[in-house]
Amino acid sequence: MKSTKTSDLRDLKAGEIETKLSDANEELMKLRFQQVTGQLTDTSRLRILRREIARMQTILREQASEQTTAEANTEGEA
Numbered sequence: 001m002k003s004t005k006t007s008d009l010r011d012l013k014a015g016e017i018e019t020k021l022s023d024a025n026e027e028l029m030k031l032r033f034q035q036v037t038g039q040l041t042d043t044s045r046l047r048i049l050r051r052e053i054a055r056m057q058t059i060l061r062e063q064a065s066e067q068t069t070a071e072a073n074t075e076g077e078a
Helices: 006-010 014-037 044-077
Strands: none
Touching: 006 044, 014 044
């Protein structure tokens, strides 16, 4: 999985980010198995992938927070 820029992730919809997130989690699991069995040669990939997962989760939370804030503002105006 290629590293994704934060700005590119922010342009995606929540469903697309969730798909990328599940793919990244699956890849992380495979890398962990490779590390345990001694087959993993690029250990830095684990760190990079964990950070990408955290970045995607943060963006999803931000989008959810913005959505609830927007809903609260429209209810207050009505």
